[in-house]
Amino acid sequence: xxxxxxxxxxxxxxxxxxxxxxxxxxxxxxxxxxxxxxxxxxxxxxxxxxxxxxxxxxxxxxxxxxxxxxxxxxxxxxxxxxxxxxxx
Numbered sequence: 001x002x003x004x005x006x007x008x009x010x011x012x013x014x015x016x017x018x019x020x021x022x023x024x025x026x027x028x029x030x031x032x033x034x035x036x037x038x039x040x041x042x043x044x045x046x047x048x049x050x051x052x053x054x055x056x057x058x059x060x061x062x063x064x065x066x067x068x069x070x071x072x073x074x075x076x077x078x079x080x081x082x083x084x085x086x087x088x
Contacts, residue, residue, distance in 0.1 A: 044085060051082045 004012065058075040065071060 048082065048085050051078050051085065054078045055082065 055075065055078050058071060058078060061071055062068070062075065
């Protein structure tokens with residue numbers, strides 16, 4: 001830092017602080033991203049279990065009401081959603 005003017009030293013100090021802040025921000029984003037991925041994986045698993053439960057319920061109800069268009073539609077939608085979730 002010898003030979004630098006006061007303004008140059010101040011500017012260099014600002015650049016160093018910005019560099020450190022940028023590094024810290026990157027660390028925080030990495031950590032936050034990992035937590036978000038973990039939470040999303042848990043949510044995905046929960047939705048799959050819920051869909052399986054929905055399909056079991058729809059199958060049981062279908063045995064009692066085989067001609068229910070709404071029930072059949074609900075079952076088809078749940079099966080499509082389950083396939084989408086399980087293929088990712």
